[in-house]
Amino acid sequence: MxxxxxxxxxxxxxxxxxxxxxxxxxxxxxxxxxxxxxxxxxxxxxxxxxxxxxxxxxxxxxxxxxxxxxxxxxxxxxxxxxxxxxxxxxxxxxxxxxxxxxxxxxxxxxxxxxxxxxxxxxxxxxxxxxxxxxxxxxxxxxxxxxxxxxxxxxxxxxxxxxxxxxxxxxxxxxxxxxxxxxxxxxxxxxxxRREVPARSLPPxxxxxxxxxxxxxxxxxxxxxxxxxxxxxxxxxxxxxxxxxxxxxxxxxxxxxxxxxxxxxxxxxxxxxxxxxxxxxxxxxxxxxxxxxxxxxxxxxxxxxxxxxxxxxxxxxxxxxxxxxxxxxxxxxxxxxxxxxxxxxxxxxxxxxxxxxxxxxxxxxxxxxxxxxxxxxxxxxxxxxxxxxxxxxxRPWRLEPPRASEAPASALPLPDAPAAELAGLLGEDSGRVLEVVHYTVAAADRVRFLAVMGEMRRMRIRSGARVWRLYEDIAHPERFAELWTVENWTEHLREAGRLDAADRATLARAAAFHNGDGAPEATRYLNLQP
Known part of the structure; x- marks a missing residue:
């Protein structure tokens, strides 16, 4: 019953x-x-x-x-x-x-x-x-x-x-x-008898x-x-x-x-x-x-x-x-x-x-x-x-907004780290700068900026300490999204912190890119404390 x-x-x-x-x-x-x-x-x-x-x-x-x-x-x-x-x-x-x-x-x-x-x-x-x-x-x-x-x-x-x-x-x-x-x-x-979840990264x-x-x-x-x-x-x-x-x-x-x-x-x-x-x-x-x-x-x-x-x-x-x-x-x-x-x-x-x-x-x-x-x-x-x-x-809503359907877009994927830098990557590394480059048509600029507002909140929720969006002065169709995390381990944690709604936001942003394939993604390690 x-x-x-x-x-x-x-x-x-x-x-x-x-x-x-x-x-x-x-x-x-x-x-x-x-x-x-x-x-x-x-x-x-x-x-x-x-x-x-x-x-x-x-x-x-x-x-x-x-x-x-x-x-x-x-x-x-x-x-x-x-x-x-x-x-x-x-x-x-x-x-x-x-x-x-x-x-x-x-x-x-x-x-x-x-x-x-x-x-x-x-x-x-x-x-x-x-x-x-x-x-x-x-x-x-x-x-x-x-x-x-x-x-x-x-x-x-x-x-x-x-x-x-x-x-x-x-x-x-x-x-x-x-x-x-x-x-x-x-x-x-x-x-x-609680089953402790397995950790792939240190606490x-x-x-x-x-x-x-x-x-x-x-x-x-x-x-x-x-x-x-x-x-x-x-x-x-x-x-x-x-x-x-x-x-x-x-x-x-x-x-x-x-x-x-x-x-x-x-x-x-x-x-x-x-x-x-x-x-x-x-x-x-x-x-x-x-x-x-x-x-x-x-x-x-x-x-x-x-x-x-x-x-x-x-x-x-x-x-x-x-x-x-x-x-x-x-x-x-x-x-x-x-x-x-x-x-x-x-x-x-x-x-x-x-x-x-x-x-x-x-x-x-x-x-x-x-x-x-x-x-x-x-x-x-x-x-x-x-x-x-x-x-x-009362105007502050407790219900999440209805998520719009994400387009089928190739997501930005950075290259694997070089072997000679592997020893520098970990909890003791310097800050990691992540950059994604977009090329966006002028007609899509306003809608792209609105989606990037969602991207800012998503990056901060998943661990970003600083987030910025830059526009190329000579070529206004080019944008660079930059954000930093504390170290390489925190960068690895980012992917596990993204939920379905976050991945849908990533796909909507990538859909505005007019270049060949996905937007270019790169990562940089701060070598000076």
């Missing part, structure tokens, strides 16, 4: 095992977050300090997402995930011991929360880049949605478990429970890998649009994370069990949204879905801020959870599909750096604003500004 919608990826055993273990680990993470937020209301009960709990858990992702993504692309992702999960378990044990002993202060709590956030910073890009390895492409979007469902199932159960655990056994017990969840994920990762070094990831994102319009719209959504919705503990305790006058139930209501809305997402995705584009979910999130913020009663607040949290899972799944799917395998963890790391940065900044700023003008006014203002911003960023 086929599984419905978002559950279809569970038929793949490794994905299923890691998903179940991830549910336990994420539940533990939400239990820990609930305990930390509630403990801070006793250690330092001010809106700024309480909001800094959320900010300190998200800030490491902002700081470490890019190097973590580069490491996940360079090293074995399974080992990276095991190391990060063990680190989080050690931090969980530490905060439990310090709380038991009564030695934990407000700033110590923030420091350990930051440490746990550092573990999540390493896990997020590695796990996101691993998902396409675990399911076929046709199940990828559903797998992303299912990961969101799992995360929000944890959000639905974790805060409630955390709240009741705090009420029954104290906040230190919640930290112990969270640590157990972290160790469950360690066990599942140890059981996973990249950390700094060049980070730089390649940045250049790729800069030259990828679809990924830039996903990042912009994610920042616009998460900055304003961060008001909930920064202000919810005080909203429950001060404005609603309720206790830790109610705080857990509010987060459970949000998780329930997110789970419902995750199950409905495949149906909704078939009725509208990703960009349209993100816009609609942004409006729903703004309406939920308005409910939270406008009425000081648990019922509208609970309804607002359900709507907020629905909007959160819908927008975050659509945005992450757009980022995933815009990122090829060789750079996926880095690209997702930069995407996560951006939206977690927006969350961390928004959580802190909305907390400060809540202290200045009041919790209710801050939430209402976030709703209004979030709506305006959603309208402003």
């Amino acid at each position: 086929p599984l419905p919608g978002a559950l279809a990826p569970l038929r793949h055993p490794v994905f299923r095992n890691l998903w179940i273990a991830g549910l336990a680990a994420n539940t533990g993470l939400w239990v820990q977050n609930t305990g930390a937020a509630w403990l801070m209301t006793s250690l330092a009960p001010s809106p700024v300090m309480v909001s800094l709990v959320q900010a300190s858990s998200m800030l490491p992702v902002f700081l470490l997402a890019l190097p973590a993504g580069a490491i996940a692309d360079i090293l074995d992702r399974r080992r990276t995930l095991i190391a990060a999960q063990l680190w989080m378990a050690c931090m969980g044990l530490l905060v439990a011991l310090l709380t038991f002993s009564g030695e934990l202060g407000a700033w110590g709590l923030l420091a350990i929360t930051f440490g746990i956030g550092a573990g999540t910073a390493a896990i997020f890009p590695a796990m996101a880049a691993t998902t396409p390895e675990l399911v076929p492409r046709e199940d990828l979007v559903q797998a992303i949605a299912l990961n969101g469902i799992g995360f929000n199932l944890a959000r639905a159960t974790g805060p409630a478990v955390g709240g009741f655990t705090i009420a029954l056994a104290g906040v230190e017990a919640s930290f112990v429970l969270a640590t157990i969840g972290f160790f469950v994920m360690v066990g599942a990762l140890l059981l996973w 990249e070094h950390l700094w060049p890998a980070m730089r390649s990831g940045i250049f790729f994102v800069v030259a990828s319009p679809g990924l830039r649009a996903a990042i912009l719209r994610a920042c616009a959504f998460f900055f304003f919705t961060a008001a909930v994370w920064g202000l919810l503990p005080l909203l429950v305790r001060v404005r609603l006058g309720l206790g830790p069990d109610a705080f857990g139930l509010m987060l459970t209501a949000m998780g329930a809305g997110a789970v419902a949204g995750g199950f409905l997402l495949p149906t909704l995705a078939g009725q509208a584009t990703r960009g349209t879905l993100v816009f609609r979910f942004s409006l729903l999130a703004a309406a939920s913020l308005l409910l939270l801020g406008a009425w000081p009663h648990w019922l509208p607040a609970g309804l607002g949290m359900v709507g907020f959870g629905f909007a959160w899972i819908g927008a975050s799944s659509a945005l992450q799917a757009a980022a995933q599909l815009a990122s090829p395998a060789w750079v996926r963890a880095r690209a997702i790391g930069i995407y996560q750096l951006s939206f977690f940065g927006a969350l961390a900044l928004g959580s802190a700023l909305w907390g400060m604003l809540g202290e200045w003008i009041g919790i209710a006014y801050a939430l209402v203002l976030a709703a209004i500004l979030g709506t305006v911003t959603a309208v402003l960023v």
Whole structure:
């Protein structure tokens, strides 16, 4: 019997095992977050300090997402995930011991929360880049949605478990429970026998890998649009994370069990949204879905801020959870599909750096604003500004443009390196200059230049550090395309980084060449550092 919608990826055993273990680990993470937020209301009960709990858990992702993504692309992702999960378990044990002993202060709590956030910073890009390895492409979007469902199932159960655990056994017990969840994920990762892809070239070094990831994102319009719209959504919705503990305790006058139930209501809305997402995705584009979910999130913020009663607040949290899972799944799917395998963890790391940065900044700023003008006014203002911003960023498209059919053209192919220079070619070589010469009819000049704009983005995405197009002053029908890469090994990596759309762009450019055969391609080695 086929599984419905978002559950279809569970038929793949490794994905299923890691998903179940991830549910336990994420539940533990939400239990820990609930305990930390509630403990801070006793250690330092001010809106700024309480909001800094959320900010300190998200800030490491902002700081470490890019190097973590580069490491996940360079090293074995399974080992990276095991190391990060063990680190989080050690931090969980530490905060439990310090709380038991009564030695934990407000700033110590923030420091350990930051440490746990550092573990999540390493896990997020590695796990996101691993998902396409675990399911076929046709199940990828559903797998992303299912990961969101799992995360929000944890959000639905974790805060409630955390709240009741705090009420029954104290906040230190919640930290112990969270640590157990972290160790469950360690066990599942140890059981996973990942086939490490064979490498024909040596792995990249950390700094060049980070730089390649940045250049790729800069030259990828679809990924830039996903990042912009994610920042616009998460900055304003961060008001909930920064202000919810005080909203429950001060404005609603309720206790830790109610705080857990509010987060459970949000998780329930997110789970419902995750199950409905495949149906909704078939009725509208990703960009349209993100816009609609942004409006729903703004309406939920308005409910939270406008009425000081648990019922509208609970309804607002359900709507907020629905909007959160819908927008975050659509945005992450757009980022995933815009990122090829060789750079996926880095690209997702930069995407996560951006939206977690927006969350961390928004959580802190909305907390400060809540202290200045009041919790209710801050939430209402976030709703209004979030709506305006959603309208402003809507023109940035999340769907890739429809690729035009590539003509049958001979592609430029450089001559093989001379034998006497073979010893100079490798990671330690100087920069490599690559040149392609075109002869283009005057009537085709405008269209050729438009295609060369696509070529520039393609070359930068695949590793070029400098790209230029020159026109012969004496013979304006002649053009020279030049670009440089860091060394010979990076040049060899270029071919493996080109996808079908990139090769179609190469063919369209070559089709404008009026000379005999393909455009002439040459390579030059810089002999002076």
